[in-house]
Amino acid sequence: MPEDHFGEDVAATYDDEVAEMLDASTTDAAVEFLAELAGEDGALELGIGTGRIAIPLARRGVAVSGIDLSSAMVARMRGKPGGSEIPVTLGDFAATRVEGRFSLAYLVFNTIMNLTTQDEQVACFQNVARHLEPGGRFVIEVGVPELQRLPPGETVRAFEITPTHLGFDEFEVATQGLVSHHYSIRDGKATVHSIPFRYVWPAELDLMARLAGMTFRERWGGWRREPFTAESSMHVSVWEKS
Numbered sequence: 001m002p003e004d005h006f007g008e009d010v011a012a013t014y015d016d017e018v019a020e021m022l023d024a025s026t027t028d029a030a031v032e033f034l035a036e037l038a039g040e041d042g043a044l045e046l047g048i049g050t051g052r053i054a055i056p057l058a059r060r061g062v063a064v065s066g067i068d069l070s071s072a073m074v075a076r077m078r079g080k081p082g083g084s085e086i087p088v089t090l091g092d093f094a095a096t097r098v099e100g101r102f103s104l105a106y107l108v109f110n111t112i113m114n115l116t117t118q119d120e121q122v123a124c125f126q127n128v129a130r131h132l133e134p135g136g137r138f139v140i141e142v143g144v145p146e147l148q149r150l151p152p153g154e155t156v157r158a159f160e161i162t163p164t165h166l167g168f169d170e171f172e173v174a175t176q177g178l179v180s181h182h183y184s185i186r187d188g189k190a191t192v193h194s195i196p197f198r199y200v201w202p203a204e205l206d207l208m209a210r211l212a213g214m215t216f217r218e219r220w221g222g223w224r225r226e227p228f229t230a231e232s233s234m235h236v237s238v239w240e241k242s
């Protein structure tokens with residue numbers, strides 16, 4: 001089982017930190033995008049967390065189920081209106097099986113990168129394929145690796161410097177490894193938190209989908225179907241189970 005990096009301390013401030021980072025209309029656009037793809041058989045969210053996407057999607061009439069490793073994150077979701085009605089299986093989304101077949105599975109907010117090896121990321125696609133009905137869609141939202149910003153020979157890049165948060169990404173290019181280090185000040189108290197990731201290229205994801213019996217359908221530069229270009233910093237990609 002992978003290590004849980006979303007314990008009580010992270011879960012306690014997760015929603016506030018995301019609210020500072022993302023404007024609410026981005027979450028609305030994600031929910032709209034996913035609602036359009038969700039068929040009658042419902043949707044499975046991998047890494048459902050505190051229900052940021054799942055709760056408003058369920059409110060739109062989509063039957064949402066979830067998988068998550070962190071009981072602390074899921075407890076936050078269950079404390080919100082509508083959150084306790086969403087079935088969640090605790091476990092690793094690269095391996096955990098959930099009852100039923102779904103018309104949509106989705107993995108947003110860079111969470112594919114929480115799987116820190118290529119084998120685990122491939123296993124995740126294969127696990128999704130097992131849960132999708134034929135014609136079902138898999139949606140991933142993830143950043144484009146920022147290697148163009150890393151000067152040759154350097155391994156650390158600051159991604160945020162504010163009076164209350166210093167964020168540094170530390171790259172291990174040979175293994176596509178990335179550790180994000182966060183130094184935060186909240187209520188006058190400093191906390192340090194580091195999370196390991198594996199960054200992954202769009203074309204590599206397409207190959208993982210193919211290995212799992214899925215076909216590439218769409219790639220956008222954002223949830224509002226912005227074109228995906230050489231300047232895009234993130235993408236929303238859709239594959240279909242053959």
Ligand SMILES: C[S@@+](CC[C@H](N)C(=O)[O-])C[C@H]1O[C@@H](n2cnc3c(N)ncnc32)[C@H](O)[C@@H]1O
Binds near residue numbers: 005006052
């Ligand atoms: C960045 S949060 C995203 C939560 C939610 N999807 C959102 O968009 O706000 C990542 C979530 O994925 C979960 N997670 C990370 N790795 C996981 C794994 N291997 N299996 C299951 N859940 C995992 C974490 O516990 C956390 O709740």
